[in-house]
Amino acid sequence: MLKNSLFAITTIARQEMVIEAVVTINADDEIFEGHFPGHPVLPGACMLQIIKEVLQEALGEQLILKKASSIKFLMQVDPTIINSLKININYKKIDASVEIIAAIMAGESACLKLKAIFVKLT
DSSP: OOBTTTEEEEEEEEETTEEEEEEEEOTTSTHHHHSOTTSOOOOHHHHHHHHHHHHHHHHTOOEEEEEEEEEEEOSOOOTTTOOEEEEEEEEEEETTEEEEEEEEEETTEEEEEEEEEEEEOO
8 A cells, every 4th residue: 555655665574473674765755745744754654554564565465453452653753864664573373363563663763663463354
């Protein structure tokens, strides 16, 4: 949904129960015209969507967020200053669901931490 417009996956690696990716944010995306004019900030909902899309890409499955038991937005992302983000996802598949603990990092600083459950779309 946002891949290849708001962001692009630069690298992605999947090992047993761990996904690591680097994404590049497109500071010229139209979303920043309204969020916020003159001071662009990557919306929190978009950060969640980036995690979902990286997870889907790595697992090769269409997913939907079922439950987010913990979401912590820790740092604003101004795409004119920070345009590369690292995504770390630890996951566990249980039947048709995927439990994750994820983080979006800008260098050594966490921007978002998430504990959630996604389910496969049928």
